[in-house]
Amino acid sequence: xxxxxxxxxxxxxxxxxxxxxxxxxxxxxxxxxxxxxxxxxxxxxxxxxxxxxxxxxxxxxxxxxxxxxxxxxxxxxxxxxxxxxxxxxxxxxxxxxxxxxxxxxxxxxxxxxxxxxxxxxxxxxxxxxxxxxxxxxxxxxxxxxxxxxxxxxxxxxxxxxxxxxxxxxxxxxxxxxxxxxxxxxxxxxxxxxxxxxxxxxx
Numbered sequence: 001x002x003x004x005x006x007x008x009x010x011x012x013x014x015x016x017x018x019x020x021x022x023x024x025x026x027x028x029x030x031x032x033x034x035x036x037x038x039x040x041x042x043x044x045x046x047x048x049x050x051x052x053x054x055x056x057x058x059x060x061x062x063x064x065x066x067x068x069x070x071x072x073x074x075x076x077x078x079x080x081x082x083x084x085x086x087x088x089x090x091x092x093x094x095x096x097x098x099x100x101x102x103x104x105x106x107x108x109x110x111x112x113x114x115x116x117x118x119x120x121x122x123x124x125x126x127x128x129x130x131x132x133x134x135x136x137x138x139x140x141x142x143x144x145x146x147x148x149x150x151x152x153x154x155x156x157x158x159x160x161x162x163x164x165x166x167x168x169x170x171x172x173x174x175x176x177x178x179x180x181x182x183x184x185x186x187x188x189x190x191x192x193x194x195x196x197x198x199x200x201x202x
Contacts, residue, residue: 006043006045006046008046011043011046011047012056014036015027015032015054015056015057016061016098016102018031018032018035019061019097019099019102020097021098023098023101024054024098024099024101024102025101027050027053027054028050029044029050029053032053054105055105055107057099057102059107060099061096061102061103062115062117064092064096064099065099066120068088068091068092069084069088069124070120072084072085073085073124077131078131079176079180082128082176082180083180085124085128086150086172086176089150089154090150090153090157090172093150093158094157094158097158104151126139129142129146132183134183137189142183145179149175153175
């Protein structure tokens with residue numbers, strides 16, 4: 001029987017807080033049960049197993065993060081939108097390390113496709129990049145560039161990986177400027193294809 005006061009929402013919210021405190025990889029059913037002062041079995045009335053718990057946590061964090069990004073980019077375009085997106089991404093990643101780690105796990109495709117957070121993230125990210133005149137497959141390539149740059153920078157910063165005297169925020173702003181320049185001068189797929197045809201023997 002479910003313990004009074006416990007709900008799926010309370011359990012997942014507590015797991016998110018625990019992830020920020022001790023690390024996403026340390027979020028277990030037992031650790032969460034200790035947080036609530038209950039036995040493990042009490043939580044299984046609300047979640048199936050630790051994988052279900054972590055998946056729900058990932059979806060919660062993904063929704064929080066894209067809401068934060070959406071608020072930042074509202075009314076912005078071009079370089080301003082990119083900077084707002086990047087800044088909101090970095091702020092969330094550094095402020096909520098456990099939640100952010102949860103957003104990086106791989107979700108089952110049907111679950112990801114049905115996720116409001118995933119759909120909204122795609123809409124906002126691709127919408128921002130279309131302002132640069134990009135279409136597929138260049139859109140996907142650009143998304144991968146942004147994600148790898150943002151994630152790599154935040155992971156290194158969080159781990160204390162930048163030891164030079166240069167201000168970390170100044171380097172971040174420069175990276176955003178460089179990404180903006182790259183997006184404005186993107187080597188579009190149709191252009192590359194035309195160049196290949198020109199170079200091929202007739």
